[in-house]
Structure formats: structure tokens, C-alpha cells
Amino acid sequence: MIAVSRRGDLVRIALLRGDDLAEYWLWNLAAPDGLGDIYTARVDAVMPALAGRFLALGNDLSGFLPDSAGGKNLTVGDYVAVRVTRAPQGDKGPRLEVVAEPHGDAPGLIRRGPGPLLDLAARFPAAEIVLDDYELMAQLRPTLAGRMRHDAKAFDTVLEDEVTALAEPTAPLPHGAAMHISPAKAATLIDIDAASASAINPLALNTAIIPEICRQIVLRNLSGGILIDFAGLKSAQRQKLAEPLRAALTADTLRPSLLGFSHLGFAEINRRRIRPPLHELLSP
Structure with missing residues (x-):
């Protein structure tokens, strides 16, 4: 399902797989990002x-x-x-x-280009689209007729809480770990904090949190160079994360590449820049 909520000129778009948030996009009707123009x-x-x-x-x-x-x-x-x-x-x-x-x-x-909602609808042609705004439905009817349904609660409380959390620079990970995200012009650094999970075997912990790290990268649309500093691993152990990390990255439609591990121990990922990352849209 694709859930769509409009607040003034800002349209929030969430791709849901069951109850799980898989993708999140912002569409500013007054100032679109320009992709496809x-x-x-x-x-x-x-x-x-x-x-x-x-x-x-x-x-x-x-x-x-x-x-x-x-x-x-x-x-x-x-x-x-x-x-x-x-x-x-x-x-x-x-x-x-x-x-x-x-x-x-x-x-x-x-x-103008189609915008993120029509792009998402094209990628998932069988997905129902639930919107909370009748005016937006009327604008989209020529393209999405038969796929749209109105619901004043297109974004329920759980979804509202999850998308609100995407504005924060820290995201919770399984077993009590956390990821701290620091964007810069040259690259984005992701620092993994074992926190309350420090008693767990470091290799097992870092392997377990990889899918959620990759999901957060997609939800926040982090792109370009991405460096991940995994928690508490010795140099020889880091290579054991390469295959689980590559496998998790295959779920991403942008097909990011794992370039390897740097001498400083960072996992180096290259993800294509297509639309602006979420933090730029939230803090232009």
C-alpha cells in the first residue's frame, strides 16, 4: 500500500509492506525537486x-x-x-x-517531471494508494484512476511516529544498539553504538543490525559515499560482514555498491544520488 498525506503544499508518501515502512518521500508541490523535468x-x-x-x-x-x-x-x-x-x-x-x-x-x-508519488506508483503498479486529500486525488485521477481510496487517517498514529523519527540524526537498532548519522558534503558517516547491546558478541550484533541499517539508508535516502563504522570489531572480523551487507543492499532499488572496508575500518558504500536526501528536504 502507498499512504499519502497532504499538509498544505507538502505531500508525504509512505510505501508500506504490510505494517512495515519500506520507503518514505516528501513532495513539495510548490517547489518540486526537479527530477524528470x-x-x-x-x-x-x-x-x-x-x-x-x-x-x-x-x-x-x-x-x-x-x-x-x-x-x-x-x-x-x-x-x-x-x-x-x-x-x-x-x-x-x-x-x-x-x-x-x-x-x-x-x-x-x-x-515538470512526474514527482515521487507517480514514480512510486509506477514501480508498484498493484499497490493501492490511500490519500487523505480530495483535491490531490482529483489532480491525480487522470493517471491513477481506479487505484485511489480516500481515508482521513491515511497516516495512522504508528506511521506518524515512525516518519517523525526520521527527522532525528539517531535511529534505534535491534538489541538496543543505535546508529548516529552525520551527513557532510563529501560523504555520510554512520556510527554504530552498541549501547545496551555491548554484552552481545560484536560479530553477532553487527550482523543482526545490518538489515535495519540498510532500511534506514533507504528511508532517509542517504546517497553518495556512505561510511559505516561498525561497533567493536577487530580488523579480521570486519570482512565477515561483507557478504551480509551486500545481501542486505540488494533489496535497495538503487543497487548501492559495497566498495570494501577502509584502512580505518569503515564499510564504504556508494549509493546513487537521484533525489535529495531527506535531511536536505527537512532543513533546506
């Missing part, structure tokens, strides 16, 4: 060292078009239609790809 763009700079071009999109917005995404033969001053494949986040602008569509003669938006 189509623009008329003008090439402003060719950057051979970066294997791409910077394109003007209008309203002082610019994006980066890699050569591999259709930019190779474009020169300064060329106009082209592009799609946003990675939303602006942090201090980085959007990533673009060329699309075969008619374009205008000045940079500007052609049409």
Missing part, C-alpha cells in the same frame, strides 16, 4: 576535463550534461532538449541527459 537548454561551457558541458536552463539555473548522456557533439550556443536525471542537492546543480523532443529558442522549463 524537461527543459530547453543552451550550452554555455564545454569542459573537456569533466567530460561534459554546463547548460543554462533559465532562471539562473544551470546543469551538467555528461558527454555520455548525449552532450559529446554539442558546442557553445547550441540549444537542446534535456531531462533532469539527478535532482539538485547540496551545492550541486542538476545532472542532465539529452532527449529527442522539440525545444524552444530560449532556456526554460518545458514540463
Whole structure:
């Protein structure tokens, strides 16, 4: 089931598998993240060292078009239609790809992308969509007719508590452990605190908490470089976490990669940046 709750311009979207929260997204109707938007763009700079071009999109917005995404033969001053494949986040602008569509003669938006709700509905075509807002249902009816049901309590008390907790930098883990999340521009650090679980065998504890760590990464949409500092493990033991961690990451639709363990003992994960992480949307 997909539960949808609207508060003013902010739409909260939760994918539920049974009673378990599997994905959580925010959709700002007044300021969408831009993923999937189509623009008329003008090439402003060719950057051979970066294997791409910077394109003007209008309203002082610019994006980066890699050569591999259709930019190779474009020169300064060329106009082209592009799609946003990675939303602006942090201090980085959007990533673009060329699309075969008619374009205008000045940079500007052609049409908006579908937004996270329609993306989620497309990925789970059999999921019922429960909404608490009739106006939003009317807007979505041309695309989602027959799949929507109104419920004033689309987000029940349990779900409200769980999504509220996602705004906190600490998340509880099984057996009384906790994960502390510290985002930075270059990477996100996840520090595991054994806390009351310190009496449990460290290898057994860290293996048991891996699925919840990966679920929290998805719910918070942490992306880019992610470093996990597991609790109380000797160097030789860390490698025993590699296969359980890889297995847990396969449930993620973005297919993140475990790159290995650093000399400092961090598990290094690379997860694609597509939409902005939750902490950026909550604290723009």
C-alpha cells in the first residue's frame, strides 16, 4: 500500500509492506525537486576535463550534461532538449541527459517531471494508494484512476511516529544498539553504538543490525559515499560482514555498491544520488 498525506503544499508518501515502512518521500508541490523535468537548454561551457558541458536552463539555473548522456557533439550556443536525471542537492546543480523532443529558442522549463508519488506508483503498479486529500486525488485521477481510496487517517498514529523519527540524526537498532548519522558534503558517516547491546558478541550484533541499517539508508535516502563504522570489531572480523551487507543492499532499488572496508575500518558504500536526501528536504 502507498499512504499519502497532504499538509498544505507538502505531500508525504509512505510505501508500506504490510505494517512495515519500506520507503518514505516528501513532495513539495510548490517547489518540486526537479527530477524528470524537461527543459530547453543552451550550452554555455564545454569542459573537456569533466567530460561534459554546463547548460543554462533559465532562471539562473544551470546543469551538467555528461558527454555520455548525449552532450559529446554539442558546442557553445547550441540549444537542446534535456531531462533532469539527478535532482539538485547540496551545492550541486542538476545532472542532465539529452532527449529527442522539440525545444524552444530560449532556456526554460518545458514540463515538470512526474514527482515521487507517480514514480512510486509506477514501480508498484498493484499497490493501492490511500490519500487523505480530495483535491490531490482529483489532480491525480487522470493517471491513477481506479487505484485511489480516500481515508482521513491515511497516516495512522504508528506511521506518524515512525516518519517523525526520521527527522532525528539517531535511529534505534535491534538489541538496543543505535546508529548516529552525520551527513557532510563529501560523504555520510554512520556510527554504530552498541549501547545496551555491548554484552552481545560484536560479530553477532553487527550482523543482526545490518538489515535495519540498510532500511534506514533507504528511508532517509542517504546517497553518495556512505561510511559505516561498525561497533567493536577487530580488523579480521570486519570482512565477515561483507557478504551480509551486500545481501542486505540488494533489496535497495538503487543497487548501492559495497566498495570494501577502509584502512580505518569503515564499510564504504556508494549509493546513487537521484533525489535529495531527506535531511536536505527537512532543513533546506
